[in-house]
Amino acid sequence: MSQFGKEIRKRWLLDEDVAFMNHGSFGACPRDVLVAQSEWRNKMERQLVKFITVEAPPATTDALTRLGEFIGAKEKDIVFVDNATTAVNAVVRSLMPKFKPGDELFTTTHVYGAMRKTLHYAADVTGAKVVEGVVPFPIESPDQVVEVVKKGITDKTKFAIIDHITSPTALVYPIEKIIPLFKERGIPVMIDGAHALGMLDINMTKYGADFYTGNCHKWLYAPKGSAFLYVDPKHQKDIHPTNISHNYMTGFKPEFEWVGTHDPTAWLSVSAALAFIKEIGVDEMRRYGHTLAIEARNMLARSWGTKLLAPENMIGMLATVALPGNPTDTDKHTATLHDRLRDEFHCELPVIVMDGHTYVRISCQVYNDMSDYERLDAAIKRIYA
Numbered sequence: 001m002s003q004f005g006k007e008i009r010k011r012w013l014l015d016e017d018v019a020f021m022n023h024g025s026f027g028a029c030p031r032d033v034l035v036a037q038s039e040w041r042n043k044m045e046r047q048l049v050k051f052i053t054v055e056a057p058p059a060t061t062d063a064l065t066r067l068g069e070f071i072g073a074k075e076k077d078i079v080f081v082d083n084a085t086t087a088v089n090a091v092v093r094s095l096m097p098k099f100k101p102g103d104e105l106f107t108t109t110h111v112y113g114a115m116r117k118t119l120h121y122a123a124d125v126t127g128a129k130v131v132e133g134v135v136p137f138p139i140e141s142p143d144q145v146v147e148v149v150k151k152g153i154t155d156k157t158k159f160a161i162i163d164h165i166t167s168p169t170a171l172v173y174p175i176e177k178i179i180p181l182f183k184e185r186g187i188p189v190m191i192d193g194a195h196a197l198g199m200l201d202i203n204m205t206k207y208g209a210d211f212y213t214g215n216c217h218k219w220l221y222a223p224k225g226s227a228f229l230y231v232d233p234k235h236q237k238d239i240h241p242t243n244i245s246h247n248y249m250t251g252f253k254p255e256f257e258w259v260g261t262h263d264p265t266a267w268l269s270v271s272a273a274l275a276f277i278k279e280i281g282v283d284e285m286r287r288y289g290h291t292l293a294i295e296a297r298n299m300l301a302r303s304w305g306t307k308l309l310a311p312e313n314m315i316g317m318l319a320t321v322a323l324p325g326n327p328t329d330t331d332k333h334t335a336t337l338h339d340r341l342r343d344e345f346h347c348e349l350p351v352i353v354m355d356g357h358t359y360v361r362i363s364c365q366v367y368n369d370m371s372d373y374e375r376l377d378a379a380i381k382r383i384y385a
């Protein structure tokens with residue numbers, strides 16, 4: 001796989017002196033996709049009104065059709081939104097009028113913070129309660145997540161958000177086993193697949209979730225501000241964007257197409273992102289990133305004398321690693337760890353707190369290689385010496 005690593009990194013704008021191990025937070029857009037976005041933007045600015053009103057709508061449909069083919073969804077069942085937070089808000093706020101005091105909104109303790117707060121907002125407004133199933137960390141098997149969800153569902157559960165890949169702990173949840181637990185009880189479930197699009201072979205038809213969102217700007221390489229929302233046809237008439245605009249009550253697709261004036265070029269560039277990921281090889285990219293994630297986290301854990309936190313079948317191209325001595329979030333080094341790694345050692349990656357302990361999360365993209373994680377290893381050993 002010699003074309004990956006340093007060689008392919010030239011196709012990004014990333015600073016050469018930084019070991020960039022945080023594709024997970026905001027992605028990183030390749031030059032080719034940025035060029036495509038600039039072309040769209042130039043076209044838009046040359047004949048603005050015609051572009052927005054006449055040219056952008058069919059181009060959006062075209063991009064959604066290509067995306068739908070990639071994720072096993074019909075174009076009519078998916079819409080573009082700016083990010084996963086927008087998608088989750090649209091769904092939660094649309095369903096919210098049905099929630100009553102005492103109802104339970106279920107998620108797990110590894111949920112992304114913004115989605116937890118969205119559920120709390122719905123609970124605050126309606127008197128419902130947020131219930132979080134406690135998923136152990138470290139974890140030994142995906143079935144442990146299934147058990148936690150099974151135990152967490154009650155007669156009062158009215159809605160659930162389940163991560164496909166968890167943000168703080170980088171775990172791939174077995175959603176194929178989890179979704180049916182809700183479906184058989186008629187409880188609507190939304191999957192937050194912010195990290196899953198691009199990293200995993202996702203398929204809306206196969207999953208049968210009520211709602212699914214994925215960010216195109218993370219592992220699919222699209223420009224920032226591009227994500228999709230899938231809604232099962234049976235719910236589409238009930239789901240509205242959080243911004244109510246001109247197209248209110250004209251149908252699921254038109255309502256999400258116009259939520260106010262907005263630059264559509266990130267959405268339109270999803271076609272270029274799909275072309276890019278296909279050109280480098282979807283399977284090859286996933287295999288490279290997964291193999292690197294396993295190799296890098298094993299090397300770091302060995303070097304730092306810490307235990308592995310998850311089995312290989314719960315890891316994609318992202319892994320969380322325990323720091324030497326498994327420090328708590330009050331440890332003297334951890335408060336400034338992220339900034340020190342960035343500023344003193346030129347290592348960019350998130351420092352994560354979970355259950356009172358501090359971890360680092362590594363992303364493993366095609367532009368990374370072991371030298372990035374070796375730099376991290378040396379930096380952490382200096383800091384914790």
Ligand SMILES: Cc1ncc(COP(=O)(O)O)c(C=O)c1O
Pocket residue numbers: 024025083084085086112163165166167192194195215
């Ligand atoms: C599980 C999960 N959901 C959502 C997001 C972020 O979504 P947004 O693009 O809305 O900021 C992240 C970001 O890392 C995430 O890990």
